[in-house]
Amino acid sequence: GENVEQHPSTLSVQEGDSAVIKCTYSDSASNYFPWYKQELGKRPQLIIDIRSNVGEKKDQRIAVTLNKTAKHFSLHITETQPEDSAVYFCAAEWGNTPLVFGKGTRLSVIA
Amino acid sequence: GAVVSQHPSWVICKSGTSVKIECRSLDFQATTMFWYRQFPKQSLMLMATSNEGSKATYEQGVEKDKFLINHASLTLSTLTVTSAHPEDSSFYICSARALTGGLNTGELFFGEGSRLTVL
Numbered sequence: 001g002e003n004v005e006q007h008p009s010t011l012s013v014q015e016g017d018s019a020v021i022k023c024t025y026s027d028s029a030s031n032y033f034p035w036y037k038q039e040l041g042k043r044p045q046l047i048i049d050i051r052s053n054v055g056e057k058k059d060q061r062i063a064v065t066l067n068k069t070a071k072h073f074s075l076h077i078t079e080t081q082p083e084d085s086a087v088y089f090c091a092a093e094w095g096n097t098p099l100v101f102g103k104g105t106r107l108s109v110i111a
Numbered sequence: 112g113a114v115v116s117q118h119p120s121w122v123i124c125k126s127g128t129s130v131k132i133e134c135r136s137l138d139f140q141a142t143t144m145f146w147y148r149q150f151p152k153q154s155l156m157l158m159a160t161s162n163e164g165s166k167a168t169y170e171q172g173v174e175k176d177k178f179l180i181n182h183a184s185l186t187l188s189t190l191t192v193t194s195a196h197p198e199d200s201s202f203y204i205c206s207a208r209a210l211t212g213g214l215n216t217g218e219l220f221f222g223e224g225s226r227l228t229v230l
Contacts, residue, residue: 034219043204043221044155089154096208098145099219103154 002027004092006102013080014110021105023090024072030092033066033073034099038087047088048075080109113139115207117222124195125230132190132225134205140185141207145219146178149202158203161188195229202226 003026013019025033034049050057050064050073057064061080066073077084087106091099114137124130134144142163147155159180160168167180177199179191188207192199204224 041224041226043223045221046218049218096143098157098160100157101155106152 002030002092002094002097002100004090004100004102006090006105008105009103010106010108012108012110015080015082017080019075019077019080019084019107019109021075021088021090021107022072023074023092023102024070025092025100026071027092027094028068028071029094031095032093033064034091035062035064035075036089036091036101038089038104040086044089077107080107082109082111085109113137113207113218113220115141115205115220115222117205117225119225120223121226121228123228123230126196127194129191129193130195130227132192132203132205132227134188134190134207134222136186136207136220139207141188142185144182144188144205144207146180146188146190147204147206149204149224151202155204158190161205163188192227195227197229200227200229 006023031052035047036044037047038044048062048064050066061078063076085108087104089104090102093099116135118133144161146158148158149155157170158173161180161182163182169175182188202224205222206219
């Protein structure tokens with residue numbers, strides 16, 4: 001089955017700096033890669049996703065890149081703000097199979 | 112976007128009792144729902160896939176007799192934790208995909224989660 005590795009587990013950045021979180025996946029058939037943001041005690045919220053036919057996708061300060069050959073994808077947050085502090089999860093899936101999540105990255109943006 | 116509602120948001124029960132958690136898709140039909148469990152500061156671990164009108168598919172290591180899943184309609188799935196024990200205390204989250212015209216949009220919508228505490 002699919003296995004998703006996520007790094008780093010914790011990340012602290014100064015406000016205004018960029019944050020990068022990286023994930024690798026094992027199943028080359030996976031074709032959908034979402035990123036979720038989860039604040040303490042709340043449900044995960046989709047912030048951006050990318051499909052395997054695209055190499056990069058951007059939405060304002062958030063971008064995701066995908067390297068299918070290397071089987072890794074990354075989340076980039078620019079101009080970080082304190083409200084970006086949360087736990088971020090990457091995930092991967094193929095077809096209608098359940099999402100497999102990475103272990104999460106706790107991002108702290110220091111004002 | 113699609114809305115998934117989960118109830119109750121938190122529950123405290125005595126050891127040995129059973130607890131039922133409901134997951135509803137409010138504005139779309141979901142033939143498949145997923146139940147996850149999340150321990151503090153950990154990731155979401157898939158427990159089972161709930162299929163409307165058929166038996167749930169459980170992940171390895173998840174006791175199907177302990178975590179009963181029923182998906183009786185296209186908008187409701189329930190998870191019952193039977194004979195709960197303190198080690199069952201956790202955050203349980205359901206999720207569902209919105210299907211549009213028979214196509215899987217891919218996006219997974221999560222319920223609010225249910226925090227279970229077993230005394």
